[in-house]
Amino acid sequence: MKLFDVHIHLGTRSSDVAFDASALLGQMNRAGVRGGAIFSEAPRSFASHNRGHDGYQRLDMVLESCKAHMDRLFPILWVHPDEDGIDDLIGEAAGRGINGFKVICNNFYVYEDKSLRMLERIAKTGKPVLFHSGILWDDGVSSQYNRPLHWEALCKMGGLRFSLAHCSWPWYDECIALYGKFLTNHMKHPEDNSEMFFDMTPGTPVPYRRDLMTKLLGCGYDIEHNILWGTDCQTDHYNDQWARKWHHLDSALMDELHASEETKHLIFSGNAERFFGLSDVTYKHRDLFSDGS
Ligand SMILES: [Zn+2]
Numbered sequence: 001m002k003l004f005d006v007h008i009h010l011g012t013r014s015s016d017v018a019f020d021a022s023a024l025l026g027q028m029n030r031a032g033v034r035g036g037a038i039f040s041e042a043p044r045s046f047a048s049h050n051r052g053h054d055g056y057q058r059l060d061m062v063l064e065s066c067k068a069h070m071d072r073l074f075p076i077l078w079v080h081p082d083e084d085g086i087d088d089l090i091g092e093a094a095g096r097g098i099n100g101f102k103v104i105c106n107n108f109y110v111y112e113d114k115s116l117r118m119l120e121r122i123a124k125t126g127k128p129v130l131f132h133s134g135i136l137w138d139d140g141v142s143s144q145y146n147r148p149l150h151w152e153a154l155c156k157m158g159g160l161r162f163s164l165a166h167c168s169w170p171w172y173d174e175c176i177a178l179y180g181k182f183l184t185n186h187m188k189h190p191e192d193n194s195e196m197f198f199d200m201t202p203g204t205p206v207p208y209r210r211d212l213m214t215k216l217l218g219c220g221y222d223i224e225h226n227i228l229w230g231t232d233c234q235t236d237h238y239n240d241q242w243a244r245k246w247h248h249l250d251s252a253l254m255d256e257l258h259a260s261e262e263t264k265h266l267i268f269s270g271n272a273e274r275f276f277g278l279s280d281v282t283y284k285h286r287d288l289f290s291d292g293s
Helices: 021-031 055-069 086-095 113-125 148-154 172-188 206-218 240-256 261-275
Strands: 004-009 035-039 073-078 100-103 129-131 161-165 195-199
Touching: 004 261, 021 055, 021 073, 021 240, 035 055, 035 261, 055 073, 055 086, 086 113, 100 113, 148 161, 148 172, 172 195, 172 206, 206 240, 240 261
Parallel strands: 004 035, 035 073, 073 100, 100 129, 129 161, 161 195
Antiparallel strands: none
16 A cells, blocks of 8 residues: 655754755665655754754755655755745745645744744645644743644634644644534635644554544544654654554554545545645545534
8 A cells, every 4th residue: 555654854864965865765665655745954943953054945955855756755844933034935935846834833832923924825825734733852841832722723724734743642632623623614614724634643652542543533523534644754764664663553453443445545645645735636524413423
């Protein structure tokens, strides 16, 4: 079954110019992973993952690194609302072929004005946003910014597709409830067409994975078309053992829960292709209460 990894970070050992795409693809092949979304270097305000480059340099680097393999490597620009000229940077990135934007709320809430302005600009480009969500293992005190309910503020942001990484571990119940809010809001107000996706990148330690998968697939919401799969691997060491381990576990759990082959295909790759606009497939959600519950 085709695998698409939506969550690959630029390795900390990569050179200042680019990473070695051929080596990365070889490691992805060993894991059976066909495509991957590659996050650029972090903005300056995320000091532990920034090496002094501004937004345009980070954009150049990630585009350059992926450009010979655009059928398998999908460049993502990591942005922050405090960056100078963020509007122009987003416009240029979209014009030059970036596939999406990465945002980590390390020192701001997603509902702050500066953040909403940046996200409105991104929504206009038609490109999706991959957010971190859940406890944040950075160097600071930052997890309070990443409770999933803060993303309720995006309900009214027409046209924005976004994902919440790690299913908001450890707050995945809250994350699933939030998704229900987006579904009901969209049913009542179809003009509010922002769309939320779960990014299953671990996240959850192994003993919690069955509970997460049972709740995701068993909650009764129209959810199968909105789950993405990823690993948190790095470009300079794509850990194929780690990727295989999670693929096998998730696949086994889905079998145990009697998920259809179609659902597995959606979660492992089909939804990512829709999320990034790589396929013509569209999806109209069914009413949350259509089964009479
Ligand atoms: Zn990550």
